[in-house]
Amino acid sequence: MFFSLIIPLYNRPEEIKELLSSLTRQTYKDFEVIIVEDGSTRPAKEVIKGFEGVLDVHYFEKRNEGQGFARNYGFERAQGSYFIVFDSDILVPEEYLAMVKEALDLQGWDAFGGPDAAHESFTPIQKAISYSMTSPFTTGGIRGNKKHVGQFHPRSFNMGISREVWEKTGGYKLSRRSEDIEFSIRMINAGFKVGLIPEAFVYHKRRTSLPQFFRQIYNFGKGRIDIAQIYPKELKPVHALPAVFTIGVIGVLVLNMVDMLLFGDAIFLHYLVWFGNIFLVSFIVLLLLHSTSETKSLKVGLLSVVTAFTQLMAYGFGFIGNYIDRVLLRKDTSC
Incomplete structure (x- = not known):
């Protein structure tokens, strides 16, 4: 051959x-x-x-x-x-x-x-990006995994x-x-x-760099909507999870500010904020512990928290923005 x-x-x-x-x-x-x-x-x-x-x-x-x-x-x-x-x-x-x-x-x-992997010569930020792109807590670990969701592409x-x-x-x-x-x-x-x-x-x-990584993943999110315009059946609920995460993070931050302005007097809102904060802190700790264990580096573990949030929210913003443009407003934003 x-x-x-x-x-x-x-x-x-x-x-x-x-x-x-x-x-x-x-x-x-x-x-x-x-x-x-x-x-x-x-x-x-x-x-x-x-x-x-x-x-x-x-x-x-x-x-x-x-x-x-x-x-x-x-x-x-x-x-x-x-x-x-x-x-x-x-x-x-x-x-x-x-x-x-x-x-x-x-x-x-x-x-x-x-699949892909991180080489030992890579910088800490490159290793962190590699982790976030292959982690079970960000991509579901489906890249290079036989147990991926749906047909392998x-x-x-x-x-x-x-x-x-x-x-x-x-x-x-x-x-x-x-x-x-x-x-x-x-x-x-x-x-x-x-x-x-x-x-x-x-x-x-x-x-x-994080700005370069953000732009790349942002385009991935936009691209998923592009694909759905060609093959509607290829858009699965799992593809919307980063968008849900993005909305959730923004929602928790906004609710925290509102709760502080109200001095915690709105009891239901106060508990909602509390549960949101617990979720975010738990997710951060989970990422930190898992990445540190996988990469054998606390520095990479800390950076992985940043790259994971960058990845999920960049994809979410791209997905949401292009969904609004192409599906709701019927604009042609394909490239």
């Missing part, structure tokens, strides 16, 4: 260098690397040249259209029988391709997805498709924002065998 690794790139020359370095250590050698520079203002051409002769690497430049169409551009030029899509901000374990081949030989997946930071899937589906139809979920749903609806390879994980750096 010959793999084509497709990597869209936008203004990340430092990250692609780390990714390519990790690929030089793969134990399975039958693969090519296709890098598609998607209209970057900081191109990585010179970085890529440093890996010529070490990797079978091919570099292409195109105008900026978004990561979905950049991947399609790579598919069109790929020589492999199986395509694997990576984000540029990952590191790939040495046995990754070997484990993927073994799983494909055994299961015969037409398309697959794999591979995500583009770590997914693979057969050449047949590309040829029959035409690849990504959306350029940005939830483009991978739409593609996964379409593959499944077309009858392809899609599954999870839990062992095929990558180390995912994600966003390196």
